[in-house]
Amino acid sequence: MALVAFGASVLATSAATTTFALRLARHDVAGAAHALSGLEALRAGPRAGGVETWRDADGTPIVRRTTARDGRGHPWRLGASVTWPGHAHDLATEALP
Numbered sequence: 757m758a759l760v761a762f763g764a765s766v767l768a769t770s771a772a773t774t775t776f777a778l779r780l781a782r783h784d785v786a787g788a789a790h791a792l793s794g795l796e797a798l799r800a801g802p803r804a805g806g807v808e809t810w811r812d813a814d815g816t817p818i819v820r821r822t823t824a825r826d827g828r829g830h831p832w833r834l835g836a837s838v839t840w841p842g843h844a845h846d847l848a849t850e851a852l853p
Contacts, residue, residue, distance in 0.1 A: 780843075783816065787838040787845040794822045794836035799851050803832055816840050827853065 798805075803824035811817055818840045825833040831850035838845045 779814070783812070783840060783843060784845075786812065787818070787840065787843060788847075790818065790820050791836040791838045791845045791847045794820050794838070795834055795847055795849055798822055798824050798834045798836070799849075803834070803851075812840070829853075 794808075803826075805821070805823040807822075808820045809817065818838060821837045821839075823833075823835040827833060827850070831852055833848065834851055835846070835848040837847075
């Protein structure tokens with residue numbers, strides 16, 4: 757009987773760990789996508805930085821900061837940073853004026 761209880765606890769722990777890992781992976785993919793979309797918006801539209809804040813479907817607060825620096829004859833430096841509790845994605849690129 758103890759072996760059955762041990763097996764059930766192992767399965768419950770495994771399911772909880774898998775759920776946690778999948779949630780972290782979903783946040784990582786979403787963070788990278790938000791950072792890329794911020795860079796693309798800077799490349800395509802007006803090059804003005806800013807801050808956007810919203811909540812994910814599970815209530816996690818997400819903040820995206822975009823920056824654009826004039827290169828003064830050189831390529832513009834564009835950056836996007838997406839952060840949420842315990843994680844961050846930072847991307848940077850250059851664009852011709």
